[in-house]
Amino acid sequence: MPALLWTILQFLALTGLIIVVARFLLYQPAKGIAHRLHMGNRAAGQMLGYLTSVPELVTTIAVAAAGFMSAVAFNILSSNIINVLLALGTATAYRGLRDLGNPRLRREHVLIGISIVIPAVLLLTGQVESAWVIPLFILGYVAYLVILRRMSNEAPGPIEYEAFSRVEVGHRLGRTTYVLLNGSLIALALVGLYFLGDALGGTVHELGTTFGVPQVVIGVLMGVVTSLPEFTTFVSSYHAHRGRSLHRAAEEVTHNVLASNASNLLIVQTVGLAVFLLVAT
Numbered sequence: 494m495p496a497l498l499w500t501i502l503q504f505l506a507l508t509g510l511i512i513v514v515a516r517f518l519l520y521q522p523a524k525g526i527a528h529r530l531h532m533g534n535r536a537a538g539q540m541l542g543y544l545t546s547v548p549e550l551v552t553t554i555a556v557a558a559a560g561f562m563s564a565v566a567f568n569i570l571s572s573n574i575i576n577v578l579l580a581l582g583t584a585t586a587y588r589g590l591r592d593l594g595n596p597r598l599r600r601e602h603v604l605i606g607i608s609i610v611i612p613a614v615l616l617l618t619g620q621v622e623s624a625w626v627i628p629l630f631i632l633g634y635v636a637y638l639v640i641l642r643r644m645s646n647e648a649p650g651p652i653e654y655e656a657f658s659r660v661e662v663g664h665r666l667g668r669t670t671y672v673l674l675n676g677s678l679i680a681l682a683l684v685g686l687y688f689l690g691d692a693l694g695g696t697v698h699e700l701g702t703t704f705g706v707p708q709v710v711i712g713v714l715m716g717v718v719t720s721l722p723e724f725t726t727f728v729s730s731y732h733a734h735r736g737r738s739l740h741r742a743a744e745e746v747t748h749n750v751l752a753s754n755a756s757n758l759l760i761v762q763t764v765g766l767a768v769f770l771l772v773a774t
Contacts, residue, residue: 500703507696514689519544526676534744538744538747539641542751545753547686548689549572549756551687552691553565556697557765563621565769566615567713568715569612569716571712572716573754580723580747593747601748602747605747622766630763633759634760700714723749
């Protein structure tokens, strides 16, 4: 079997495994915990967004250490764009596009737009390898948390904390036991995603070094694959809220996209740049 074909097959296999882990070991336990703790749709979406950014973080570290910082930047940009497109596509499929575009979520929409504009500007200006980006992004993340807290404080309570009935929450278990069990599943998922992401990073690196695939292509491929966990959570959110609760799904998915894009840009790219400057240069 040709080496390139074998590498592509590995790429596809790792992609499938990432989807399975994200679907069954991330979304369901995380959503169950959010329900039992009355976290609400916004908080649940934020938690899912951070959790599903783990593959980006792992692959970014591996690729940045190999000296492919431009590929990392293209990964962040393409991943953030793909997250938005997947959310729009999922909402369209479940007939919830109007709820996703609700003016009540306009501030979230603006922040999501900024998460796409900034990495595009860095690439266009050739600043993806500049050290000054690190402190700027750290300050940006602090500002993001402040804005998010303000939005949460202003959110209407009935929608934020209204539960839905289709999530299995394990009523026979005590809350502490239930949270610990599902937290263990999430930890197992994160470990699995770590190894899968590391293997995926190695596969992508091989495509770049052995087969001479351009960094822009590598970055886009990484963006597509590492957005698959988000896609599985989008579908799961709409499936769980199907019927008359699409406004809750829209809120959850919007904050999923927001948290994922913000963490990709302000945390993952910052870590990747730090690794690049310390290891690869």
